Amino acid sequence: MKIRLKMTKLEITGGIQDYFQKKMDMLDKYLNGVQVLNCDCEVEKIGGGQKSGKVFRAEVNLEVPGSLLRVEREEIDVYKAIDKVKDHLVLVIKKYRDKKGI
Template identity: 40%
Template sequence: MQINLKGTELELTPALKVYVESKLGSLAKFIKQFEKEGETEMRVEIARTTRHHHRGPSVFRAEANLRLPGRVLRANQDDADARAAIDKVKDKLQLEIEKYKTRLEKRSRGQK
């Protein structure tokens, strides 16, 4: 799985890049069956939504789009810490992958 990383209003440090690749790269084990069918790609954007901490608790936003053959799964999260937002996006995306795999299994068994 290829991971493309983009920072908006935020400089992506090497440590943050490694953190994103290790956290979101761990999802590769859940999508092995899709890699056989075609290319899988994940696009991740980490953005600073505001420079003022007084405007609310959400300062950073993490978004991830996982392109599978025939489907795009998406997750996003706002948080006060960029790493916490990445962790929550990973959890949401893992849940979306599990839902999609369950839907495919039911379809192949003839259930709705």
């Protein structure tokens, strides 16, 4: 699956890109039989400085025939945000497959 990854208010590092790619590659087994038209992803730093709490946001928009599967999660750590978005996307893909009978 070809992924377009956008980083907002973050330096683009190979570590984050590789980690994101690895997590998205894990979705291939759930996407078996589903044609992915586009996969747009964004990782953003939404807070900082003295702000506490969830300061990183990860978002995935997966365009499949007839639907847009969209998941967004916020966390205190960029890697946790990526993990949470991947975990929730698995559930969304399963729901889509059940609905379409794939």
